[in-house]
Amino acid sequence: MNLREEAAAIEDELIALRRELHRIPEIGLELPKTQAAVLAALDGLPLEITTGEGLSSVTAVLHGGGPGPVVLLRGDMDALPVAEESDADYVSGHDGVMHACGHDLHTAGLVGAARLLSAHRAELAGDVVFMFQPGEEGFDGAGHMIAEGVLEAAGRPADAAYGLHVVSDMVPRGVFTTRPGPMMSASAGLFVRVVGAGGHGSRPHKALDPVPAACEMVTALQTLVTRRFSTFEPVVVTVGSLHAGTKRNIIPDDAVFEATVRTFSQDTAERVAEQAVRLCEGIAAAHGLTAEVRYDGEYPATVNRAEEADFVAETVRELFGAERYLEMPEPNMGSEDFSRVLQAVPGSYLFLGACAGDDHTLAAANHSPRAAFDDSVLADGAALLAELAVRRMRRGLTSSGATS
């Protein structure tokens, strides 16, 4: 079988599907139009298909002709609340919603992998689970699908899992990249309301002004990162939202801000949680104010099994040539709920460069209203996912990375 050539033969249909999905972007856990498009695209394939109960997921199982490992392949399907700025002829038809992270390519690519592998069903020794997942962008769709049984969809637990994400500005178009070990950070949210007592801006001593205290917290959080955590222990705390007051001469009753927190280990995440809450409460108390502080854990760190990341690299090099693979020099501080799959199943996540222009370093980043992804990479993405499944099944029921 030559999956690269077979993928090229269905490229036009995959591109058409991707553009259809691009026109109907949907946010969150309920993606009815996207789900319908996926079900239509899978129609007629020898797959056992189930849809989610609490979310509009699609789980498709391909039972191979013989016994062997269960390989899970994942594609996320949701879009973002971003107003697209593009002059392509397949722009979003939903106001204020856009496939700004390229998940339309992931969905179409996973359909491609399902078609390629279905054509070789009888030759496969093992089963493949295709995980079409809603709600990656902050809705924990992966967690919901795991709770509904996606990891055991083939009738026994998955033995390996792979997922692919397109990037516009990280690597040149067509280049695959990953790394052994930690690849993406864990995320958490810090939510603070500083409660004072409002008054006239000319007489602050008669009020309890929450604004200077909130400002102090924002800067003290940065000091916390550098004074309480080792330089070799990555922590990012970014206050992305800060609101108080209505007019310059009115001291407001309260001030609110939110921060995203990125870390790489459970221990670090727990220490940031404890210390950030204490810091904000302590600063408020020092000024005679109070602080209501909430800290919510979101996604765990995305950690690739070393031998599985090496297996991905080797597969890319053999399928497409050494120039198509670059090892990520350092982890990425983004977060990803495929991390939940990788906590339970050995596997690897990877990125695929898909910048639309010639120079990826100038490309608008994922999540930008101007982010553009070139769907000429789709066929290769589908071929790689299918090839990973085939090779992993050939490796059999071992957990070691020995490849044939």
Ligand SMILES: [Zn+2]
């Ligand atoms: Zn994404």
